[in-house]
Amino acid sequence: MTALSQATLRDLSCRTPGYDRSRMGGGIVHFGVGNFHRAHQCVYLDDLFEAGGDLSWGITGVSVRAEDGAAFADMQAQDGLFTVTEVDEGHRQTRVVGSIHRLVDPGERPGILRALADPQTRIVSLTITEGGYYLSGDHPNLDHPDLLADAANLAEARTVFGLILAAIADRHASGAPPVTVLCCDNLPHNGDLTRRLVHGLAERVDAGLAAHVAQAIRFPNSMVDRITPATNRAQIESLAADGIEDRRPVFCEPFMQWVIEDTFSSGRPELERVGVTFVEDVTPYELMKLRILNAGHATIAYPAALIGLTYAHEAMRDDLVSRFFRDVEEGFLLPASPEIRGVSREDYLASVTHRFANPAIGDTIRRLCLDGSNRQPKFVLPAVRELLAQGRDVSGLALVSALWCRYCAGTLEDGSVVEPNDPNWDLLNRTALEARDNPSRFLELRDVFGDLGSDPVYAPLFSGFVRSLWEHGVAPTIEAYLRVRQNAR
Structure with a gap:
């Protein structure tokens, strides 16, 4: 050697x-x-x-x-x-x-x-x-x-x-x-x-x-x-x-x-x-990547973690997580991404989907779940604000953040403990546990949610999903969401 x-x-x-x-x-x-x-x-x-x-x-x-x-x-x-x-x-x-x-x-x-x-x-x-x-x-x-x-x-x-x-x-x-x-x-x-x-x-x-x-x-x-x-x-x-x-x-x-x-x-x-x-201006490229790739990572990370998956490629092969990923990307993140001359958003999503499914890279779900208190307000919630301003549905993105809230409660669905995974973990964990009975407590994290915590459209969606995740579990909640989405098409 x-x-x-x-x-x-x-x-x-x-x-x-x-x-x-x-x-x-x-x-x-x-x-x-x-x-x-x-x-x-x-x-x-x-x-x-x-x-x-x-x-x-x-x-x-x-x-x-x-x-x-x-x-x-x-x-x-x-x-x-x-x-x-x-x-x-x-x-x-x-x-x-x-x-x-x-x-x-x-x-x-x-x-x-x-x-x-x-x-x-x-x-x-x-x-x-x-x-x-x-x-x-x-x-x-x-x-x-x-x-x-x-x-x-x-x-x-x-x-x-x-x-x-x-x-x-x-x-x-x-x-x-x-x-x-x-x-x-x-x-x-x-x-x-x-x-x-x-x-x-x-x-x-x-x-x-x-x-x-x-x-x-x-x-x-x-x-x-x-x-x-x-x-x-x-x-x-x-x-x-x-x-x-x-x-x-x-x-x-x-x-x-x-x-x-x-x-x-x-x-x-x-x-x-x-x-x-x-x-001259990097903003359109930046937004496309932050929405389709980074918010896409958040979309698969928390449901995958909660049901016990270890790697990103496992999440992409899981039927439930992959269907949820596709729905959120196509229904919410692509529409919230800018159009760039000569660049296809659909091709970029296809590339991202292939990259997430790469089994050789060994990208861990825990890494994707890291530092949600910094990543949610940069990757997920700006897309919520943009879609709300257009009068569009934000339910998929509300569920992404509700899954993060459930993860921050510190246990997976099988009862195993989530080791601290955020610089603000103590605050997040305490607030997420309080949100089990009162979801609005998590929305009071102003540094994360800002004015979305009291938004008349977003706040009820988020709160409803948090309650469902605790009452019914991850898979039933996502399946029920996907059925509603399918019926609305």
Whole structure:
């Protein structure tokens, strides 16, 4: 078995970087070098470098999380190299990706600031997950203690956004070119959200710095997509059976997509050469993905969990869950998705359906159920509001959220316990149990439901489904819903 490193690339039989990695620069600093980033942005850049693209756009990986130390150490021992294995039914292809230029020890604040302030750096990108943006509802909470501490002493900033702002200030003072801050997290209007955080923090530090952020720093919105679960032991062992020892391998589906608004402060890599789509407005692409894919995940996740399924592909093969998924997608999520010239919503749904059913990816239902308090108000409930505004039925989406409420009660239908699966689990669990007798209690979670909690159409639908789930169970409730839908056609 060959341990992965720059020196052993010639000994590997899979695809390896053919470009001269010693010539790479650090044009991009990236926060959050997790599996998704390595399966997505790193792969696109690796493809670009293989195609003869500008090597100055290599990635410097950073993190504010000390707990990332082991992962960074493993990748440093491999010279920043790692494998990405695409898997689908009947398909498996492994490659070595080499687009990481260097890694800074996690939490090593001076090193992170040096990388951010380096004149070579022209893009700062982020995949820090939804929970990293200090959200309260749809808006960043600039009164969060972490952000207030950074605003009070920017020289000792500790948050991602405080460090970015400190580097922007240093660069402005030294005459270095302004950076683009590129959010690659799965959030609606992710660039606008990141701008509000950085600019709002700057307003609390210095008016002149805030003006510079507003005038010179670009925050393009982007849409990212590639299903990339956590790597499991069996996958690591399968790679070892192929003769490759990789301490941090990534397994993902073959599909990937990246759509970015083409507004950058100081240039960008020519990623359109390798399939990235640059547009004036990413919103239609973002909404189509958030509704059809992300809300689709929520549609299968909670019923599948409650009846004891483990994997997404099992849910798609289950007759009840698959019929519910198809009804919600075709009846509610497609109509709430925008039309895009040259893009078929129906074809996109067909692609999503195939991807969810991929047995090789091993995407767990528990992962899909994670962090519902952040995901429901971003993926499911905006579609409810849009359909209500059109005077249309929202019953399917009300049932999706009612199933989430039932899941948050903390037990599956067979009585087994749901381990905490949300940053707000204690509150959700307590409120979901109260909702068994009084469903309106769950709708009082204003950070999740907002004004939908008292909507005269939505609230009775949600409450009726919650009562049915407790009185009759998951399968009878969904079957009764589907019968009503069928009779209404």
